[in-house]
Amino acid sequence: MMTEIDINPELDLVLERVVDVPRDLIWTAWTDADQLKQWFVPKPWGVADCRIDVRPGGEFTTVMRSPEGEEFPSSGCFLEVIENERLVFTSALLPGFRPTAKASNDHELPFTAFILLEAEGTGTRYRAIAVHGEAESKKTHEDMGFHSGWGAALDQMVEMIESER
Amino acid sequence: MMTEIDINPELDLVLERVVDVPRDLIWTAWTDADQLKQWFVPKPWGVADCRIDVRPGGEFTTVMRSPEGEEFPSSGCFLEVIENERLVFTSALLPGFRPTAKASNDHELPFTAFILLEAEGTGTRYRAIAVHGEAESKKTHEDMGFHSGWGAALDQMVEMIESER
Numbered sequence: 001m002m003t004e005i006d007i008n009p010e011l012d013l014v015l016e017r018v019v020d021v022p023r024d025l026i027w028t029a030w031t032d033a034d035q036l037k038q039w040f041v042p043k044p045w046g047v048a049d050c051r052i053d054v055r056p057g058g059e060f061t062t063v064m065r066s067p068e069g070e071e072f073p074s075s076g077c078f079l080e081v082i083e084n085e086r087l088v089f090t091s092a093l094l095p096g097f098r099p100t101a102k103a104s105n106d107h108e109l110p111f112t113a114f115i116l117l118e119a120e121g122t123g124t125r126y127r128a129i130a131v132h133g134e135a136e137s138k139k140t141h142e143d144m145g146f147h148s149g150w151g152a153a154l155d156q157m158v159e160m161i162e163s164e165r
Numbered sequence: 166m167m168t169e170i171d172i173n174p175e176l177d178l179v180l181e182r183v184v185d186v187p188r189d190l191i192w193t194a195w196t197d198a199d200q201l202k203q204w205f206v207p208k209p210w211g212v213a214d215c216r217i218d219v220r221p222g223g224e225f226t227t228v229m230r231s232p233e234g235e236e237f238p239s240s241g242c243f244l245e246v247i248e249n250e251r252l253v254f255t256s257a258l259l260p261g262f263r264p265t266a267k268a269s270n271d272h273e274l275p276f277t278a279f280i281l282l283e284a285e286g287t288g289t290r291y292r293a294i295a296v297h298g299e300a301e302s303k304k305t306h307e308d309m310g311f312h313s314g315w316g317a318a319l320d321q322m323v324e325m326i327e328s329e330r
Contacts, residue, residue, distance in 0.1 A: 099298035133264035
């Protein structure tokens with residue numbers, strides 16, 4: 001049985017869009033490191049490195065690179081992996097489900113992301129939900145540009161998929 | 166594929182014992198709330214309440230009760246559920262994989278527990294591994310009596326199972 005998602009508007013952020021690409025190609029874009037590097041971060045930022053071990057407890061690490069070349073690594077792990085349907089990962093646990101150190105928690109934003117894919121016509125209903133532990137984290141994430149950032153990344157993903165078809 | 170467990174002696178605590186009860190009965194003792202209440206906390210402490218929703222992201226809440234009647238609730242969620250083999254849960258995520266609030270992190274001990282069961286003769290090789298994010302958490306857990314506490318709880322579990330056979 002899949003985890004029910006109990007969205008709390010005080011704590012969570014939701015991006016929902018219907019895009020005209022099939023969900024198996026979106027799944028690959030999320031789970032193939034070479035593909036993810038191409039779209040995951042809105043330009044002119046980019047992804048310097050990416051490690052994806054797509055199974056519960058497996059590593060999900062990305063290193064974002066600023067236009068000036070500064071790198072920002074972020075490491076987490078996958079929680080649920082249901083091909084073409086649901087990908088869940090968190091920044092609150094390191095690979096192997098290890099809790100993050102408290103010291104690092106002060107600088108990072110702990111959240112769990114649900115990526116949910118449903119077939120809709122020839123396309124896909126795409127939902128990205130960021131689940132936080134407190135309103136402050138939600139606000140920080142929102143102020144960092146959750147909606148525009150995840151939306152622009154999705155645009156880049158669709159563009160990548162369409163350019164390869 | 167199951168998560169490999171990468172034990173780090175600087176960060177992790179391990180209890181390993183061979184007990185003379187079959188592993189399916191140990192599995193039930195861990196996953197049936199009425200049974201868990203009977204053994205999970207060494208006497209004269211006890212379990213006032215327990216909620217178990219045994220699936221990834223499902224709730225695992227226990228309320229410990231001191232001999233004086235003071236109650237200490239603790240809430241987490243399950244991460245991996247492989248019947249009769251492996252039960253993984255964490256205190257670093259609430260039910261639904263929601264990160265804990267930072268404020269509560271200051272008072273609680275974030276760890277992930279792996280309960281691993283292997284058939285050995287007519288009994289079971291029982292391993293309980295507590296995985297932490299930093300050495301300080303490991304030490305706190307050790308000082309709280311991890312080995313004696315989890316060992317005494319296991320004794321109570323075996324006693325409960327044998328009394329019901």
